[in-house]
Amino acid sequence: MNTxxxxxxxxxxxxxxxxxxxxxxxxxxRATILxxxxxxxxxxxxxxxxxxxxxxxxxxxxxxxxLDPVRDSAALRPRIxxxxxxxxxxxxxxxxxxxxxVASCAAHPLDPAWLLDVLGLAGVRRTPFKRLSGxxxxxxxxxxxxxxxxxxxxxxxxxxxxxxxxxxxVWDLLAALRADGVSVLLTTHLMEEAESLADTVVIVDxxxxxxxGSPTALTAEHAEDAQLRFRATAGLDTDLLAAALPEGYxxxxxxxxxxRVCGGxxxxxxxxxxxxxxxQGVLAEELHVGRRDLEEVFLELTGxxxxx
Ligand SMILES: Nc1ncnc2c1ncn2[C@@H]1O[C@H](COP(=O)(O)OP(=O)(O)OP(=O)(O)O)[C@@H](O)[C@H]1O
Numbered sequence: 684m685n686t687x688x689x690x691x692x693x694x695x696x697x698x699x700x701x702x703x704x705x706x707x708x709x710x711x712x713r714a715t716i717l718x719x720x721x722x723x724x725x726x727x728x729x730x731x732x733x734x735x736x737x738x739x740x741x742x743x744x745x746x747x748x749x750l751d752p753v754r755d756s757a758a759l760r761p762r763i764x765x766x767x768x769x770x771x772x773x774x775x776x777x778x779x780x781x782x783x784x785v786a787s788c789a790a791h792p793l794d795p796a797w798l799l800d801v802l803g804l805a806g807v808r809r810t811p812f813k814r815l816s817g818x819x820x821x822x823x824x825x826x827x828x829x830x831x832x833x834x835x836x837x838x839x840x841x842x843x844x845x846x847x848x849x850x851x852x853v854w855d856l857l858a859a860l861r862a863d864g865v866s867v868l869l870t871t872h873l874m875e876e877a878e879s880l881a882d883t884v885v886i887v888d889x890x891x892x893x894x895x896g897s898p899t900a901l902t903a904e905h906a907e908d909a910q911l912r913f914r915a916t917a918g919l920d921t922d923l924l925a926a927a928l929p930e931g932y933x934x935x936x937x938x939x940x941x942x943r944v945c946g947g948x949x950x951x952x953x954x955x956x957x958x959x960x961x962x963q964g965v966l967a968e969e970l971h972v973g974r975r976d977l978e979e980v981f982l983e984l985t986g987x988x989x990x991x
Contacts, residue, residue: 688713688715688747688748689747691709691734693743693744694708694740703729709892713835713864714864716857716867716881717881720874720885725890726889733745736753764836765837772812772820774812775812777810778823779796781823782795785831786831789831793830793832802826836867840869842854877977883896884901884977886981902980909947909974910944910975910979911944911956912942921934932944933946953970953972
């Protein structure tokens with residue numbers, strides 16, 4: 684059996700003058716979870732839609748379970764599950780009717796009642812789609828993507844709008860599917876989701892891959908540059924603090940009142956920082972020494988400015 688779930692080489696996709704994807708490469712082994720991260724407009728959804736066969740590539744090669752998503756769409760459809768961004772269904776259809784309808788198209792579906800129960804939707808199974816909450820609609824959309832017992836699922840921001848309990852339930856379900864051999868390609872803006880769930884994180888910007896690897900590998904790069912993070916009054920003069928430290932240290936206020944000191948951490952640096960804060964008449968709180976988290980890596984790679 685082909686051990687690759689998705690293989691993309693040199694994918695280019697244009698919409699008129701806009702190049703949504705510009706030379707993207709990606710390999711995803713089977714029975715793994717891959718998270719596509721990227722700022723708004725980076726090309727994540729377009730990439731997923733090309734894999735699903737909903738968009739046709741302008742250049743490059745895409746193989747999904749060894750098949751061409753457009754040419755071999757009839758063979759591929761029954762083997763994949765799709766959860767589009769924002770879900771979607773007929774407004775009047777009831778939750779269980781929706782899942783049963785999708786199940787009726789599959790050769791060996793999961794039991795719809797069981798799936799609704801697992802996703803915490805048993806209590807609203809007779810509720811029309813339009814009366815479900817946003818998070819419930821998302822879970823129903825996920826149920827529809829999974830009920831056909833797919834080998835590979837594409838989930839575009841699957842937990843967007845879900846409360847923390849529902850999000851964890853979905854993470855557990857996806858991890859259980861992986862243990863059963865299912866491959867999961869998802870897009871997300873939640874670093875915690877990528878960090879706790881994905882085997883591979885692929886960071887996309889401007890339609891191409893700018894970094895990829897396991898969450899541990901991505902955050903461990905430059906791990907020798909441990910950081911000191913602390914909280915204090917917002918608006919401290921970070922240049923002044925940097926001047927109090929040995930040459931080469933960088934001090935930033937990553938969010939109001941949240942400070943980061945980069946350049947290596949030793950007892951002297953911690954003492955200098957706390958003493959400097961004391962001189963300013965402020966207390967340095969929640970001092971934390973550690974490696975960068977995925978969000979920090981993401982912001983370093985993609986910049987901090989807001990995208991259109
Ligand atoms: N059907 C379309 N017609 C024209 N432009 C499109 C179309 N679909 C996407 N684009 C453009 O392609 C670029 C990539 O969009 P895409 O939706 O793939 O990004 P994304 O990474 O999924 O963003 P987000 O995180 O906001 O969902 C954007 O500039 C977008 O405006």
